Amino acid sequence: MLKVEVDLQRIKDNCLNLQQKTTARIMAVVKADAYGHGLEETALCLAAAGVEHFGAGSVQEALCLRKVLPRVRIYSLLGPVEPEDYKSLSPFKIIPCIHSQEQFRQLRTVAAESGEPLPVALKLETGMNRLGFRPQDLPGLMDLWARSPGLELDMLASHLCMADVSGGEAQVRRQLQVFMDCSRFFRERGCIFQMSLANSAALLAYPETHLDIVRPGISLYGDNPFAGTHLENRGKCLGQAMQVSAPVLAVHELKKGQGVSYGLCFTAPKDMRIAVIGCGYADYYSRRLSNIGWMFYQGSRLPVLGRVCMQLSVVDATHLSGLVPGEQVWVLGGLGPGMVSAREMAGWLGTISYEVFCLLGQNPRTYRNG
Numbered sequence: 001m002l003k004v005e006v007d008l009q010r011i012k013d014n015c016l017n018l019q020q021k022t023t024a025r026i027m028a029v030v031k032a033d034a035y036g037h038g039l040e041e042t043a044l045c046l047a048a049a050g051v052e053h054f055g056a057g058s059v060q061e062a063l064c065l066r067k068v069l070p071r072v073r074i075y076s077l078l079g080p081v082e083p084e085d086y087k088s089l090s091p092f093k094i095i096p097c098i099h100s101q102e103q104f105r106q107l108r109t110v111a112a113e114s115g116e117p118l119p120v121a122l123k124l125e126t127g128m129n130r131l132g133f134r135p136q137d138l139p140g141l142m143d144l145w146a147r148s149p150g151l152e153l154d155m156l157a158s159h160l161c162m163a164d165v166s167g168g169e170a171q172v173r174r175q176l177q178v179f180m181d182c183s184r185f186f187r188e189r190g191c192i193f194q195m196s197l198a199n200s201a202a203l204l205a206y207p208e209t210h211l212d213i214v215r216p217g218i219s220l221y222g223d224n225p226f227a228g229t230h231l232e233n234r235g236k237c238l239g240q241a242m243q244v245s246a247p248v249l250a251v252h253e254l255k256k257g258q259g260v261s262y263g264l265c266f267t268a269p270k271d272m273r274i275a276v277i278g279c280g281y282a283d284y285y286s287r288r289l290s291n292i293g294w295m296f297y298q299g300s301r302l303p304v305l306g307r308v309c310m311q312l313s314v315v316d317a318t319h320l321s322g323l324v325p326g327e328q329v330w331v332l333g334g335l336g337p338g339m340v341s342a343r344e345m346a347g348w349l350g351t352i353s354y355e356v357f358c359l360l361g362q363n364p365r366t367y368r369n370g
């Protein structure tokens with residue numbers, strides 16, 4: 001029974017604050033349903049804030065975006081995977097990011113059949129060792145390009161793997177160097193294109209990586225990649241847009257020595273009042289939060305007691321007489337000191353804020369300030 005509230009003004013403000021930090025254009029990364037914030041709603045609010053480039057995940061997501069934003073530039077970051085994906089690109093003006101010669105060959109056929117030039121973005125492998133053309137692949141790719149008149153080079157892109165890690169400076173610099181070498185290769189062969197390397201962390205910490213287009217994702221949604229580090233100030237302009245609440249279903253006594261929930265793995269050290277909350281792992285409130293998570297109610301932190309169940313959790317409400325059935329508690333967010341940040345919850349879970357947003361964002365959403 002979790003309810004997600006997304007504050008669209010926050011996303012807009014985050015975007016405007018990020019734009020202040022760079023002269024590059026912003027490609028708003030809205031993959032994975034805008035990190036759980038809702039693809040269409042998020043993209044519409046960002047378009048209203050002046051964003052003209054969007055990075056969707058799959059081609060399917062790009063198509064959903066095209067329905068609500070007929071004029072912006074839409075990239076599919078994952079590129080075409082299924083045969084149908086290739087057919088949708090041209091008619092809906094979706095620019096694929098591609099990483100293989102096989103994709104290139106298929107796109108060449110698509111462009112030849114449609115008779116229209118097809119822009120493509122190339123993913124370059126600069127040091128993450130995931131997807132992309134490696135520097136040594138480029139001469140072969142260039143030969144193929146010479147025989148593919150329908151394809152236009154729109155953008156060179158690569159992804160940084162350590163921009164948000166302390167001690168990652170050397171890796172960022174190495175990747176930038178490889179990226180610049182690759183781009184020189186294309187430029188010397190007469191190509192004209194845009195360049196894009198920076199994610200949120202690089203946008204905040206590495207201006208030299210901004211180039212033509214920056215690609216913030218997590219920072220748009222308000223997580224500061226440098227929270228708790230000496231670079232914290234760089235992201236202090238960001239505010240979390242997602243809040244998640246759950247209903248109080250019952251409040252009762254737990255006598256000293258009594259246990260609670262499956263396995264009775266919490267035992268009351270003294271007489272307590274506990275509140276049973278309507279949320280559990282079926283709502284993507286992870287069972288790993290058992291005995292370690294916290295909820296938030298009117299300025300107070302409520303520790304999760306015992307096991308998180310499928311639809312229920314239990315918290316300590318000993319000092320909160322106002323916490324009665326019908327009230328809502330925050331499992332994420334809340335107002336003022338003590339609010340639960342995605343980053344903090346991620347710490348309890350041994351994951352990152354990205355996963356917290358993606359999972360909790362699966363619950364029904366409502367929007368504010370749209």
Ligand SMILES: *Cc1c(COP(=O)(O)O)cnc(C)c1O
Binds near residue numbers: 031077199200218219
């Ligand atoms: C997800 C993604 C981003 C955004 O990264 P953040 O760390 O969320 O800013 C940028 N570029 C690509 C290719 C991505 O897949």
